[in-house]
Amino acid sequence: MIxxxxxxxxxxxxxxxxxxxxxxxxxxxxxxxxxxxxxxxYREMFADPTFRDSVKNTVIYTVLFVPITLALSLLAAAxxxxxxxxxxxxxVAVFIPVVTSxxxxxxxxxxxxxxxxxxxxxxxxxxxLPRLGFFADPHQALYAVVVMTVWGWVGFGALIYLAGLxxxxxxxxxxxxxxxxxxxxxxxxxxxxxxxxVSGFLLVWLTINALQLFDEVFVTTxxxxxxxxxxxxxxxYLQAFSFFHAGYAAAIAVFLFVVIAVxxxxxxxxxxxxxxxxxxx
Amino acid sequence: MRRxxxxxxxxxxxxxxxxxxxxxxxxTSLSSIADTRRFPPGLPSSLHFANYVHAWTLSPFxxxxxxxxxxxxxxxxxxxxxxSLAGYAFARLRFPGSRIAFxxxxxxxMVPFQVxxxxxxxxxxxxxxxxxxxxxxxxxxxxxxxxxxxxxxxVTxxxxxxxxxxxxxxxxxxxLRSILLPLMGPPLTTVAVLxxxxxxxxxxxxxxxxxxxxxxxxxxxxxxxQSAHFVQWPLLMAGTVISQLPVLALFVAGQRFFVSxxxxxxxx
Numbered sequence: 001m002i003x004x005x006x007x008x009x010x011x012x013x014x015x016x017x018x019x020x021x022x023x024x025x026x027x028x029x030x031x032x033x034x035x036x037x038x039x040x041x042y043r044e045m046f047a048d049p050t051f052r053d054s055v056k057n058t059v060i061y062t063v064l065f066v067p068i069t070l071a072l073s074l075l076a077a078a079x080x081x082x083x084x085x086x087x088x089x090x091x092v093a094v095f096i097p098v099v100t101s102x103x104x105x106x107x108x109x110x111x112x113x114x115x116x117x118x119x120x121x122x123x124x125x126x127x128x129l130p131r132l133g134f135f136a137d138p139h140q141a142l143y144a145v146v147v148m149t150v151w152g153w154v155g156f157g158a159l160i161y162l163a164g165l166x167x168x169x170x171x172x173x174x175x176x177x178x179x180x181x182x183x184x185x186x187x188x189x190x191x192x193x194x195x196x197x198v199s200g201f202l203l204v205w206l207t208i209n210a211l212q213l214f215d216e217v218f219v220t221t222x223x224x225x226x227x228x229x230x231x232x233x234x235x236x237y238l239q240a241f242s243f244f245h246a247g248y249a250a251a252i253a254v255f256l257f258v259v260i261a262v263x264x265x266x267x268x269x270x271x272x273x274x275x276x277x278x279x280x281x
Numbered sequence: 282m283r284r285x286x287x288x289x290x291x292x293x294x295x296x297x298x299x300x301x302x303x304x305x306x307x308x309t310s311l312s313s314i315a316d317t318r319r320f321p322p323g324l325p326s327s328l329h330f331a332n333y334v335h336a337w338t339l340s341p342f343x344x345x346x347x348x349x350x351x352x353x354x355x356x357x358x359x360x361x362x363x364x365s366l367a368g369y370a371f372a373r374l375r376f377p378g379s380r381i382a383f384x385x386x387x388x389x390x391m392v393p394f395q396v397x398x399x400x401x402x403x404x405x406x407x408x409x410x411x412x413x414x415x416x417x418x419x420x421x422x423x424x425x426x427x428x429x430x431x432x433x434x435x436v437t438x439x440x441x442x443x444x445x446x447x448x449x450x451x452x453x454x455x456x457l458r459s460i461l462l463p464l465m466g467p468p469l470t471t472v473a474v475l476x477x478x479x480x481x482x483x484x485x486x487x488x489x490x491x492x493x494x495x496x497x498x499x500x501x502x503x504x505x506x507q508s509a510h511f512v513q514w515p516l517l518m519a520g521t522v523i524s525q526l527p528v529l530a531l532f533v534a535g536q537r538f539f540v541s542x543x544x545x546x547x548x549x
Contacts, residue, residue: 004366009425013389013425019404020397030399099482101528104524107503108305109302119322162544163544233395
């Protein structure tokens with residue numbers, strides 16, 4: 001009863017990992033017979049200025065995206081965790097971006113952030129600030145991508161935090177309130193620390209996804225202008241499927257894999273908590 | 282009467298900020314081109330439902346939605362069946378290599394798709410599936426996440442439930458189908474919802490493996506629709522609404538299931 005799954009995951013899970021390592025030591029254009037490259041792809045990679053730019057862009061993106069999304073998710077969850085009139089409507093509004101596809105997000109934000117006729121620029125000029133170029137401006141494009149993806153992910157974070165908040169025993173909070181603790185104090189000193197495993201999971205999850213950013217960049221900026229939004233996975237895609245350097249792209253993939261593995265390991269160690277040793281992930 | 286909560290002051294701006302992009306999408310989809318060439322923009326002077334007709338006839342959205350449905354539903358069904366079988370076996374049966382196989386599956390859970398994308402394409406090529414819908418289904422027939430999640434739930438079910446049935450001569454498959462699966466509603470819903478969302482919203486894999494427009498999924502279709510009708514915003518927004526409507530409708534109808542499924546550790 002296990003065989004079909006094991007075979008399928010072996011074929012589409014384990015074999016490709018091994019193959020990716022092998023590919024990264026080859027010159028391979030996906031068409032002709034591959035030739036052995038040794039460490040050539042890796043040497044080329046570390047000397048490639050565009051690759052270095054893509055790493056820099058990915059780091060800037062991740063360092064902005066992850067903390068902003070975490071903080072906003074926590075605040076949104078705190079606000080949504082009340083029994084007040086209309087809460088269902090608020091929750092739907094916050095959660096709907098979770099099911100909105102990344103492609104749709106990209107198309108919608110290209111229009112919202114249109115430099116000429118976009119809604120956001122009309123608000124910006126109304127309060128007396130100069131128009132922004134957003135995706136068209138090399139100095140702003142990456143930040144525009146951050147804003148767009150934060151919109152796409154806050155609902156997910158809020159959802160996870162909301163489940164976490166509802167998992168904190170009520171009596172702990174009530175006991176603190178009776179002892180004279182303020183509601184705000186109870187939130188920051190009791191609920192937030194008890195949600196450490198939830199925060200840890202979100203931190204890891206958001207970071208992994210930030211390092212894999214691709215769809216939204218493909219739809220909005222195609223890595224431009226002037227490589228301003230060329231992130232690692234976008235560059236990997238270009239190398240493999242526009243320039244047909246599949247071996248080189250595989251080296252980038254292996255690099256990404258190692259970085260993600262190391263970061264995940266470190267983050268899990270840092271956020272580990274005795275309460276996390278249970279069965280549930 | 283109770284005083285309205287102060288939290289409304291936080292929640293109203295939050296809901297507006299989060300909802301506005303989608304509301305603006307709908308408003309623009311009903312505007313004329315002239316409405317979108319005004320600055321500052323405003324509400325359309327009259328409602329142009331024709332945008333939807335144009336989008337629907339200019340591109341094979343019906344075909345794309347059908348392809349996406351076919352691919353997603355196949356993956357959901359196959360994941361429910363295969364992951365239940367494997368999850369149950371890993372939870373209950375001890376056989377040579379079971380631990381190694383389980384750890385192998387857990388290990389692939391950690392590998393991002395981008396890392397294995399190129400070899401996966403080569404495997405699909407060897408199978409002769411490039412540019413076909415089965416290429417979209419094959420790598421998602423059984424997911425390590427589903428197996429892991431279901432195994433964790435099978436472990437929590439008491440063994441006594443099965444022992445009585447085993448003594449009465451029921452086979453493992455019979456036990457699984459008649460006794461255990463009816464108890465697994467929530468985790469099976471989670472697997473179904475997450476598989477559906479992941480496959481339906483996937484973009485990179487269809488982009489890499491499909492090239493014939495008739496075989497596009499709706500996400501791939503939307504991306505090409507965008508490059509074909511750039512800056513024709515009413516048309517583009519109508520197309521975007523069409524592409525998102527099925528999932529948004531499912532979400533609103535089954536909000537409770539979606540929310541609890543994603544809260545069970547989710548995938549976007």
